[in-house]
Amino acid sequence: MALDIIRRSATTTPTPQARDSVELAKLIDTTRCIGCKACQVACMEWNDIRDDVGSVDGTYNNPTDLTSSSWTVMRFFEKEDPNDRFNFEWLIRKDGCMHCADPGCLKACPSPGAIVQYSNGIVDFNQENCIGCGYCVTGCPFNVPRISKSDSKAYKCTLCSDRVAVGLEPACVKTCPTGAIMFGTKEQMTAQAETRVTELQGRGHAQAGAYDPAGVGGTHVMYVLKDASQPQLMGLPDDPQISPTVSLWKGVAKPVAMAGMALAAIGGLFHYVMKGPNEVSKEVEAEVEKELEAEK
Amino acid sequence: MTMLLAAHNDPHKGDEMHLNRRQFFKVASAGLTGSSLVAMGFSPTAALAETRQFKLARTTETRNTCPYCSVACGVILYSLGDNAKNAKSRIIHIEGDPDNPVNRGSLCPKGAGLLDMVYSPKRLKHPEVREPGSTEWKRISWDEAFTRIARHLKDDRDANFEATNANGEIVNRWLSTGLLASSATNNEGGYLTHKVFRNLGILNVDTQARI
16 A cells, blocks of 8 residues: 555554655635536546435535535535625535544544545545444534445545545546646645635635635645635535544543543452452351341 | 452452462463453454555556537546456446547546446437337337438438429539437548538538537
8 A cells, every 4th residue: 555544543553654645635616616516426436326316405406415425515505695686696615525634533433443544634434444333423523424324334535545546636626627626735736726816816806715724734625715704605614623522532531531441440350359259158148137037 | 260260269368458479370360361362363353444446457448439518528438357358348437538638537427427328227229210100119120220211311312302403503402301410529420421411412411519
């Protein structure tokens, strides 16, 4: 395997750190997206997943949400102006895993090796080791992983880790007809985002900006937004953070609890060997039985 | 474990809170048993995480053109096997051809889903005819289809070919039949289409090369 695993769920042994690897990223320029959904199709074709044919809910959202077989979906948002009905905006965002540098799903996962982070930044689920507990779903600040109904295992975008490992770009990136999805090193993509933001600002979109939230250590899927001051307009959290419950339970509480359990076990063993079980002598037993009969 | 269970027969048990020689051996042997069980595999296995195997590594790549619209994007068909005599091939993946100047690897949602068109149960795989007045489509052989088409063309051309117009000018045209040509074709194919059908006198040549 060409990639090192730099983070591994529920594992305390150190991961290989000696080799350097280029950090990669995908940049989604929402201002160039036309919502054609080629990325959705390419994703399904590459990853051998086919979702059920859904139903139309009156919007272009189809499927209406991420599922265990739809790892990316276009989300359509309508921004209305109550004072001016002609000031209407149709915002489209390709939703999917953000591949956080500090992944909440990986932190929350209790199964060793079910979630890993490769040295190129990709956060990948290994379904073989997944126990289907769903902690990754609650641990994710972007609400991305989904548990499959057919095998009760968690699935999400892999950033086409199998393609990227052999030097290819992800399937969605390759297919995108407008070039709204780009792929390269994190450095290149950050520079690309900056160039595009400057361009958009020059065209009068003063609020244009990149979305690479620091609360999760930055992401390996970044956005260019026309209005970066209000990411919630496109369903993105303002300042995504790993839930404090996850940080507490998987951070401080875990080693303390482990130490407590180990102490209890060792203490129990020593106590058993040195004191033995609590026994009632024949004499005491006979005495108690007599007392009981006397009470009758 | 038997040693542990025998602990309550120990005459020295519980005398004082310090470990005597016998108790030390018991604790040590219990520890050994526990660690041996772990070593023998009664512990959670170390999970190795790897990416999925790259599925196109040794597939046969065949260049083709997307059949949907007139943009005629280049695609690559990836099929199982290396075309060896005894191996049966099957297309397992289709994606854009990065070397094609038209699309440089990109594809629209229809093109990106070509694999599902290849294996669509509704795909037309052989010629069919619906006889006049019939509501049923009937499968016919390619030979029969070509013969029938040629027969119809000949009959219609014989009946409706105009060598001259009302003013007596030579026009050599055949207006009662039209041709809808393919859009997903190359220059040579387009040239031959025109050459053949213009030679017959057909003027109504169109393609679906418009979106």
